Amino acid sequence: MTDAKNNIDVESAIEELMAEQNEASQDAPEATELEEVDEVEQLRAERDDMRDRFMRALADAENARKRGDRDRREAEQYGGSKLARDMLPVFDNMKRAMEAVPEEQRAASKALIEGIELTMRELLNIFEKHGIRLLSPEVGDKFDPEYHQAMFEAPVPNTKAGDVIQVMAEGFMLHDRLLRPAQVGVSSTPA
Structure with a gap:
């Protein structure tokens, strides 16, 4: 009878062990599932961070x-x-030279004056070719600051x-920027 009792005890011990193993195996998947969920969340966070970095890098490259x-x-x-600013005094000096020639000497110096006029026209053509245009206000125009x-x-x-x-002195524009303002005298309210 002791053998039967021992067999029953062994069988019940085996059953208890199997029951404990089943419980442990049921608890273990929950722990692994939690670990997997945490790992998936970490991967998602890492993916989102990488996407954000990529989008920022793409925007920086475009900018x-x-x-x-x-x-x-x-x-x-x-x-x-x-260079254009440095060339403006050349234009000013040539213009002053033309204005300094008295009327009675114009006939005698006709060839020289023509040469200076042609040089001034060529200088203005080159200015125009490179986007520099002359601002030439007239007496009586309204002052524009x-x-x-x-x-x-x-x-x-x-x-x-x-x-x-x-x-x-005339002013000059370089495309849409003021290269030099026109230098003018302005009327104040007459006394």
């Missing part, structure tokens, strides 16, 4: 391309502005305040 295009266009249009620089102000009869009364 750099646009900035490069803009800088290239500006360099093409305005790169020669320093965007394009004119007031060199002096004087009360002049038969004028309104703010009228141009003298043009001392």
